[in-house]
Amino acid sequence: MRYVVRRLGFFALTLWVALTLNFFIPRFMPGNPLDALRARTHDRLSPAALEQMLTSYGFKPHQNIFVQYLEYLRNMFTGHWGISIGATLGEPVSTIVWQALPWTLGLVGVTTVLAFLLGSLIGVVAAWRRGGRLDSVLPPVFVVTSALPYFWVGLMLILVFSVWTHGWLPSDFNYDPDLLPEFSLGFIENVLKHAVLPAATILIASIGAWILTMRNNMITTLAEDYVRMGRAKGLSNSRIMTDYAARNAMLPNLSGFAMSLGFVITGSILVEYVFNYPGLGYQLYNAVQNTDYPLMQALFMLFTVAVLVALLVCDFAIAWLDPRVRATGSR
Amino acid sequence: MSSEPEFEIRDLDVAYTASDGPLLEVRDLRVEYATAGGLVRAVDGVDMKVHKGEFVAVVGESGCGKSTLLFAIARLLSPSAVITGGSVAFRGQNLVTMTDKELNALRWRDYSVVMQSAMNALNPVTTIGAQFKDSIEAHAKWSVAQTAQRCVEVMKLVGIDPIHLNSYPHQLSGGMRQRAMIAMALLFTPDLVIMDEPTSGLDVVAQRLLMVQIKELQQKLGFAVIFVTHDMSLVSHFSDQLLVMYAGQVVEIGPTRAVFDSPSHPYSRGLLDAFPSIRGPRVELTGIAGSPPDLSNPPDGCRFHPRCAFAMAACFTEPPPLYRVGPALSRCHLNAHEPAELPGVPREHPGIAETMRT
């Protein structure tokens, strides 16, 4: 129980820091973003909309900064994220965000988890069959793939499977622009087709690291005495591999996964950019291009929340697997 | 109480009836492994015999090969070490040539292993009870009730409250963990239990208690024990046979009383002198000068000669065979004309046996 409380406390603290950073950075940067805001929307928005926008942005120069800060926090938590001032001028930020979210969750979320699980599995098997041909080929190959830039892998995949094949696999968007979203088989098929290359990019670029760390963890674990004890007891190989070795080797891997989530986000933003895939990362890029501050703020908060949630899930998984953590509340 | 599990407390006379043959016979066992420096022969031609219900102690410094010997006998070597010669006959069957499947049939039922440092030897993420059940399920088809009953039985045997079957290893004290390991080793009351320094990491009092308990269990259940340790005085009171190893070879072997009270090999003598008695006259503390040899390139002749105070000319060139000295064997040229008394001060202070009896 103590463990849970500690982690939730950490969650809250980090979120607060992220939001505070988000609030203060624009205020300490050179130049006055507010002027840019007004200039951009000059003659395009009604005074009322401008007012709402400023409110959501938290920028009330005539107000006490502490009060601004509190209001900003409140707005962030209640979903009042203001109005976009970028290319999608006038549209509520929350609408944009909720539209983009499922695509990112679907593409990035699913693929990342898949890469992690698949990579761990391969790592376990590779470590088990040490000295074999598979194991001598695997590490160098995956050391290489783990260092490849996400976006470059994406570009190469586009080159090979889209440009050279004259469009066999689509390289843009999440579904054909002339289709209407619906729950038909044809539409779903189209969506999947558009997801192949981006998903493959994420998979190829990220799986290497999982394989390698799992393999290394496994090898270290296999040298432990309790694994030898398992052999001494005459247990079956599969039993030893799963209950004794993998279960222990998984633990540092899970915490490694948690710590790498930041990079996962980075990669996903780039992949969405390369493929024009309208997820959160793509929206962030657009927001940046168009200096759409309200959208940027909301997205940043969301990314932080996403990482923290994933982190919490990992932490609870570790606590579930490792009784020592449950006892002491920490590792 | 439900039906009895299918084993029974072994009656010494009834078990293993292959006439007078030893339970375990090791002949000329050799184990090598590859290191960066070359091929290392960790075990170089070891012979030993273990009879029913016998307590055999294997003693030596770190690096002498005693643990490797143990793991070789149990076929638990890590992949980098290979048995390159000799045989290990368990009840007449050679373990070295057996396949994994054949070995697994024997493991735990007929011989089991207790390792050093139970904290490392017990799976940290599963309960004690689960680890007991593992072994049971791997070798027998008992009902859930029978399994539970047996688990409780062995825990009581070693004096741990069976409630700890639901505990995780880190929740038990060091001594309890070791005893839990011993309990686990006794699940099928095997004929032979191999122990690798099971008392290391415990304080002296706990060590003594554990030894007493092991001996009691042994006498009650009738299993043989091979006990590896670096502390000769620890086992002298409990073992029937004592085997001293140095640099991968057996340098002295014989009944404990013979080897302990009048060691014939200078190394054994040195080991004994390194452990002064608590009572008895104050003796100057002596160690053995030098350090163990590099096993990838052992010294010519007798491997101990660089550190031996009594080295003769022959020791530098001729590797000594095992000479008979009364009931024991000693790998020392001094014993070439038997029986030889080691020159120097004869052992005066009472054996550790005396001190421990009080």
Added chain:
Amino acid sequence: MTGLLVDTSGRAATRRRGSGLTAAIRRSRKAQVGLVILLVFCIVAVVPGLFTSVRHPNALQFTPRLGPSGEHWLGTTSLGQDIWAQLVYGTRQSLVIAVVAGLFATVLSVLVGVTAAYLGGLPDDVLSMITSVFLVIPTFPLIIIFATYAGKSTLIVVLIVLVVTGWSYGANQMRAQMLSLRNREFLESARVRGERRTYIIFAEALPTMTSLIVAIFLGAALYSLLTAAGLQFIGLGDPDSSSWGTMLYWSESQSALQTGMPLWSIAPGLCVALLGVSFALINYAFDEISNPALRPVRRRHVKRARVRNT
């Protein structure tokens, strides 16, 4: 980018101060390959003039859209620049960013990690909390936002941002290592001798952790390289600079892939990949060196003697 995750948990601190390290490196093929690649890039960065006759790679001086030829080894861009020349001159900035940011991030990691572990108690809790927070906050969005607000980002801004976001991973590792070392005998004896804390940390403890520090540096360098490339790629770098990331930005904005100039995209990306791979290879080789369990297991060819049944 997740190449950073090479496992360093098995990297026990060795008492030997890196003595066998050079010999071990020579034996590992992975390390050799990595080092060679790194060396090549270093040479190119230092003396780019040796590798190309073009002096101003960004100047629009050639016929655009040429394919590879004897004169332009990789062809020209759609704006009339020699791709090979750009590649050569771009090496410097990419390498500098990676090494400098990596270095500063490492220093910060070591300072924070070691201090936290050594001081213990409340300072440790506070520092650990800060580290964790920085570790978790998604850095790329933060960088993007930061870079946007800062206006046109110069090299300095990029470097600062990389260091600030990249130090936390290493700090955790240093702290963990330091904690396990804290009670070792050789440190205890230094304490008993009455040595000052700073001496103990820098002269006794740190030298045994060189392997880990090198790993952290390589990881930070890789992170900086890839993140900087990513930033430049999406246009947040200095578009007039010459670096691989900027090349990628221009090639993408000019739709190089779709308009038949794939080399413009392939080449700089490949260079980033190669440099990153060299870091990763060296890092991986280090892992093997410091954790013997991970070394490649060669099939044993020891003859099994014919054993006789008794």
